[in-house]
Amino acid sequence: MPGASHGWRTVPPMASVLVVEDDQFVRSALIRQLTEASYTVRSVGTALEALREVAHFRFDVVVLDLGLPDLDGSEALKMLRGITDVPVIIATARDDEAEIVRLLHAGADDYLVKPFSVEHLTARMAAVLRRARAVSGDPAPTTELRVGGLAIDPLRRQAELDGVPLDLTRREFDLLAFLAGRPGVVVPRKELLAEVWQQAYGDDQTIDVHLSWLRRKLGETAARPRYLHTLRGVGVKLEPPREHQP
Numbered sequence: 001m002p003g004a005s006h007g008w009r010t011v012p013p014m015a016s017v018l019v020v021e022d023d024q025f026v027r028s029a030l031i032r033q034l035t036e037a038s039y040t041v042r043s044v045g046t047a048l049e050a051l052r053e054v055a056h057f058r059f060d061v062v063v064l065d066l067g068l069p070d071l072d073g074s075e076a077l078k079m080l081r082g083i084t085d086v087p088v089i090i091a092t093a094r095d096d097e098a099e100i101v102r103l104l105h106a107g108a109d110d111y112l113v114k115p116f117s118v119e120h121l122t123a124r125m126a127a128v129l130r131r132a133r134a135v136s137g138d139p140a141p142t143t144e145l146r147v148g149g150l151a152i153d154p155l156r157r158q159a160e161l162d163g164v165p166l167d168l169t170r171r172e173f174d175l176l177a178f179l180a181g182r183p184g185v186v187v188p189r190k191e192l193l194a195e196v197w198q199q200a201y202g203d204d205q206t207i208d209v210h211l212s213w214l215r216r217k218l219g220e221t222a223a224r225p226r227y228l229h230t231l232r233g234v235g236v237k238l239e240p241p242r243e244h245q246p
């Protein structure tokens, strides 16, 4: 299985993906590469066909091109969300932050800006799938998490960066482990409060303060992030820094 040596992008067995893409060339390339990466792939070229697919089949993840011939991307996403809560990764040709933020709010789980490599796509898909499984109540991972130079052992509650042990408080560790369990996925603040602090609501400052302590221990700052990225008004994500990415 390609990429299997990289723990942070392990592909779950036989995950099924619906590729919604009208460009025949991009579509065949994705089908071939995702099949090689052990995904079960179906694909369609319009939003209406996509709606029919998700109404009839169960998918683990949908990759949705925003530039489809029949429906505007955000319209397509809204209609998909009306009938399914399957994780959706948006593929957009425009690196338009305002639009991406709007789509994340409208129910997209993640996004990729074209052109992207299949390694990047499968990494995002694996992350989205891990998160979906976590939400559905599967037990927390008991094996070591690795994201770039980070190694996190949830059982021993120990974390290392580039082989150097990190001295983390309980909350810092929980926050790091939670984010590292879904690398590349933007986690909304509300979800962090619920999952890490076990609070239904609370003060954003609580999260910001812990994030800034955690950043300091990881040797980074908000202005020069490496692992921890804050998306204003959206949430937080942890991903390997550029030098660790495929």
Ligand code: CA
Pocket (backbone or CB within 6 Å): 021, 022, 023, 065, 066, 067, 068
């Ligand atoms: Ca298109």
